[in-house]
Amino acid sequence: MASRAWWVMLALTGPLVGLSFIGAVRSFSEMSGGAGGPAGLSEALTPLDGIFIPTFGAFDLIATFLLPFVAIRAVSGDIQSGAIKILLQQPRVSTRTMVAAKAIVLFVGCLIASLAGALACALWTSYGGATSLPELVNLSLGHALHAALTIAIAVAAAAMTEHPATAAIVALGVTVGTWAYEFISLGRGGWWEALASYMPTAMLRAFEHGLFRVSAVLVVSAITLGGLAIGAIWLRIGVPASRRVVHSVIAGALTAAAAFGGAMIPGDLDVSENRRNSFTEREEAALEAISTPLRINARLAPEDPRRFDLEHGAYAKLRRTMKDVDIVYTSSTATGLFEPQGTGYGEIWYALGEKRVMERSTAEPIIVNTIVELSGAPALADGDEESFSGHPLVAQPVGAASLFYVIWPVASLSAGFFKRKRRPI
Amino acid sequence: MPDTLHVTELTKTYGALHALDAVSLSIRTGEVLGLIGPNGAGKTTLFECLAGVLPADAGSVHAGGAALDAHARADRLAYIPDGIAPWPAQTIRWALDFTIGYFGGRAGQRDAIVRALDLEALLDQPIGTLSKGQRKRTVLAIGLLMPQPVLLADEPFDGLDLRQSREVAAVLRAHAAEGRTLFLSIHQINDAARVCDRFVLIDRGHVTAEGTVDELAALAAARGVTPAGASLEEIFLALT
Numbered sequence: 001m002a003s004r005a006w007w008v009m010l011a012l013t014g015p016l017v018g019l020s021f022i023g024a025v026r027s028f029s030e031m032s033g034g035a036g037g038p039a040g041l042s043e044a045l046t047p048l049d050g051i052f053i054p055t056f057g058a059f060d061l062i063a064t065f066l067l068p069f070v071a072i073r074a075v076s077g078d079i080q081s082g083a084i085k086i087l088l089q090q091p092r093v094s095t096r097t098m099v100a101a102k103a104i105v106l107f108v109g110c111l112i113a114s115l116a117g118a119l120a121c122a123l124w125t126s127y128g129g130a131t132s133l134p135e136l137v138n139l140s141l142g143h144a145l146h147a148a149l150t151i152a153i154a155v156a157a158a159a160m161t162e163h164p165a166t167a168a169i170v171a172l173g174v175t176v177g178t179w180a181y182e183f184i185s186l187g188r189g190g191w192w193e194a195l196a197s198y199m200p201t202a203m204l205r206a207f208e209h210g211l212f213r214v215s216a217v218l219v220v221s222a223i224t225l226g227g228l229a230i231g232a233i234w235l236r237i238g239v240p241a242s243r244r245v246v247h248s249v250i251a252g253a254l255t256a257a258a259a260f261g262g263a264m265i266p267g268d269l270d271v272s273e274n275r276r277n278s279f280t281e282r283e284e285a286a287l288e289a290i291s292t293p294l295r296i297n298a299r300l301a302p303e304d305p306r307r308f309d310l311e312h313g314a315y316a317k318l319r320r321t322m323k324d325v326d327i328v329y330t331s332s333t334a335t336g337l338f339e340p341q342g343t344g345y346g347e348i349w350y351a352l353g354e355k356r357v358m359e360r361s362t363a364e365p366i367i368v369n370t371i372v373e374l375s376g377a378p379a380l381a382d383g384d385e386e387s388f389s390g391h392p393l394v395a396q397p398v399g400a401a402s403l404f405y406v407i408w409p410v411a412s413l414s415a416g417f418f419k420r421k422r423r424p425i
Numbered sequence: 426m427p428d429t430l431h432v433t434e435l436t437k438t439y440g441a442l443h444a445l446d447a448v449s450l451s452i453r454t455g456e457v458l459g460l461i462g463p464n465g466a467g468k469t470t471l472f473e474c475l476a477g478v479l480p481a482d483a484g485s486v487h488a489g490g491a492a493l494d495a496h497a498r499a500d501r502l503a504y505i506p507d508g509i510a511p512w513p514a515q516t517i518r519w520a521l522d523f524t525i526g527y528f529g530g531r532a533g534q535r536d537a538i539v540r541a542l543d544l545e546a547l548l549d550q551p552i553g554t555l556s557k558g559q560r561k562r563t564v565l566a567i568g569l570l571m572p573q574p575v576l577l578a579d580e581p582f583d584g585l586d587l588r589q590s591r592e593v594a595a596v597l598r599a600h601a602a603e604g605r606t607l608f609l610s611i612h613q614i615n616d617a618a619r620v621c622d623r624f625v626l627i628d629r630g631h632v633t634a635e636g637t638v639d640e641l642a643a644l645a646a647a648r649g650v651t652p653a654g655a656s657l658e659e660i661f662l663a664l665t
Contacts (some may be wrong), residue, residue, distance in 0.1 A: 088499075090527055
């Protein structure tokens, strides 16, 4: 495992995490009124948004631009050096086992690198900062899934190509391709956007925002296993290429089927401290009490920002809260700017059984009350529910610079040097 | 001696190029068999197809009347390729220990093989830093430690000087004397003559002859292409 590439990745992890963490702490402190000016909205001062997402964002960078090369080296090294021709002569060790062993070692390497994040969390706590364990675990899970997916793609690319440089191009091509797909799918709605939600960046974003997505875990797991399986198929260099292609197509089809099945599994969980992914408890209770299927017909074009807001806000919460919600969008144009007159563009019709009502608002309280009143229940009055008060903190990132910019890289490089000196690996 | 392996009509093509064209030969138990041929004759391709690291297009390998697929051959054949530097960042010591552990190799012979191949002083050096000859001896040590009863070694003398070649030849003969079957691909005739019991001559993907020096000489003489008592070199040139 401890190739030079990994030691370099480990050494760089500290400064990357440190840079993000130190900047985040300073910004959070300013927002909390640390500079002497007024504090920002208290409910906006969540450590998840202010500290942990930016800090762990370094791992996103690492997973995108460093980890693929470490993973490619782990596989391509054996191919380039000829070691694979020796390893394949052990009939009792399949390429599946080889790939699984490499993937596990790579993942353990990622866990070791993630200690930098753990140190950042410990520092934050030492400053007196608040930490929500469910949020932190969920965030870590999102990054772990991202790392696993990156490893699988890189391993498959390395096994399928003859040269590590080609594998790197393929792996980065996949990454850039997912970014392009996310961009292209914006505003298209339907299957485009549904698929985009499983692209690595979008998937990670959900976890960053405190949403544990069961479907995302299943889809990413399926794709990860599929990628590793394809890697194992292509490492069987004694099998004709045509047969490996067939096996890869079968593996790809099975992966797609498993991913599709996983995407159908409901069960998202809001672990955010401020319930950002959910309605208030009173609103949830009122909506959960409605057993009649809810049908929504929104006359909004795919590129209409109101549709985006609804899909990622109120309607996402509705789907998680109510048992049976069906939402249909209708429009004649892509942007909504040139809709024909008299079509009722912008109207949103809510139907429960035979009863229907139209409401144009995209504000969540209004949408909730519209549905509740449609069900025959009284509208929810403004309650005295405790609103999230945030966790402002004025603190300086004491010791962080020394730890992440000096101690971490020096310790990493020293450990690598002495390990190689003692028993070079 | 009973036959160990029968190779029958092994074929490998790359488009219009017939790297192996219906190659048939026998590898007898306990012998040192030399595969001799010029560069590009198909020696490495033959070894890789036998070892299962390259898929053959046609042909079969049998032992005791039973066909052996690539998976079954892996239990019988160990193959050490030419020109590789496996695990370049690892030491020789690591590589040999790994071979023993991974293959269930010949742990009891480790020290003797290290001494015989003059690797004692190099054990803690990374394989990637070794010279060509040192790497060759390291890979040879790996092959000698692998447990399979038949060892295929591609160019075991490549990169070795005269003294080292003689020493390696002695090591191989001693190893064979312990009962292991060796199939060596060699393009230097003198090296082959020093170590092999029998020879398979290959040229442009075809086996042109198979036998001991005497048998090959007789064949060449029968064809009228060499005088009686010709050297292996002359026989090779005549039959390929």
